[in-house]
Amino acid sequence: MEKEKIITSQNVHLYYGEKEALKGIDLDFPKNGIHALIGPSGCGKSTYLRCLNRMNDLIDNVKITGAIKLDDEDIYSPKMDTVELRKRVGMVFQQPNPFPFSIYENVVYGLRIAGVKDKNLLDERVETSLKQAAVWDDVKDDLHKSALALSGGQQQRVCIARVLAVKPEVILLDEPTSALDPVSSNKVEEMLLTLKNEYTCIIVTHNMQQASRISDTTSFFLNGNLIETGPTKQIFVNPTKKETDDYLSGRFG
């Protein structure tokens, strides 16, 4: 049976001024699971990821054509509220970027802005989110310490908890472990595996082993084109396109 699609994109082109960075991407994501986007630097995978919650809107001179739909709603339609969209599609960045507040405040920030005042609910959400992000045991005794005092790996997991607290449907991860040491990376990976039953995680990674270890589907980008997409095992073991094979076996990139 075909799984339910949560995000669909059709013929997505993106231009930075004159330069065409995405050359017509058709890509769908089934609900839940981990989906990896791989490819050499500058291939457009991060750019594509940022189309999914309209983070590219922040950059001047960007033009996007085509259709991206979240649950059959066009996210680029004028009716779409980007604030609402970004609550449904959360994002984790390459560099951990906690706010300069306490750990507690970091996690509840999105909820506070959304108007949640109930202290019990906030407390409860902080605990669940931090537990989901596998950082609760590290920080439970000093939730009111500055998040900046944590290690990079802990900061990144607090950032993930911050996203989880607002209960998004989709989580975009832009190379979330490339600034972390192997132990921390491993923790983030294990955490993602526990999240994938409830959330749709789309992860951009340069780490091939990571993609093959944790993802359910993999999409290979090259020079602004989507070369190949499919179940991770098939892409890694038996790719249909020569470029994918070349890249995965390290002949270029």
Next chain:
Amino acid sequence: MNTKKVNKLALAVIKLIAAVVVVILAFLLGKILLSGLPHVSWHFLTTPSRSFTAGGGIGIQLFNSFYLLILTLLISFPLSLGAGIYLAEYAPKNRVTEGVRMAIEVLSSLPSVVVGLFGFLLFVVQFKMGFSIISGAIALTFFNLPLLTRNVEDSLNNVPKLQREAGLALGLSKWHTVTKIILPEALPGILTGIVLCAGRVFGEAAALIYTAGQSATNIDFSNWNPFDESSPLNLFRPAETLAVHIWKINSEGIMPDAEQISAGASAVLIVAVLIFNLSARYLGNRLYKRLTASK
């Protein structure tokens, strides 16, 4: 010469230069404080000045300086905050924005005496505000605005772009991101800028001679109705500040103890700026900690 020697030599030269700067500063401060502080007493700080006889103080001038400083900051800080936020966060990158930035640069290098004369012609004469504390405050705003705006803009720009993305990606509106995340992070930088500007305002004489005036009318410290002419809070009374007073008694003072008063007033000016700097820094740190909940 090998690299190690070059390195040592360069370090020695830099240390020497730093030492020279420190010595000059220490000498200046020491000289002003040593020659001035002996004349400073409670009486000196609280009594009005006298024009012809010895024994006058600087009470009114001191009050005027602080009052003018507060007024100037009250006018210029909100303006520069708004302009700085606009330029750093919202302004499109086009020719108009570039033009505004250029105008700010030019304005910031305007000599203060020119600002004073401009204020004199426009506010004192044209708008018939007379030599008044409000004319002085507006002139100083002109003088202050470019630096403060620039400072706010730079402080905001120094906050990593990642923080903006983090806020927006979490579903915060742009306004929320700027006011609740970026601004608190930029606060220490903004405060440092305010302190520097406050020091400039406190020590400024040239821009005030023609705007706030050179006379310290007798004011009645028991009358706090701002609409009363003898009230300290009255905006339309002429108000000679400490810095203007120092300039004036050095150029035309005929009281027998002019030299002592000038020395004492200079020492008070420096100490006031010092206290202001230290307390603002302390306050800034406290505020930052409260806003960011960091310890």
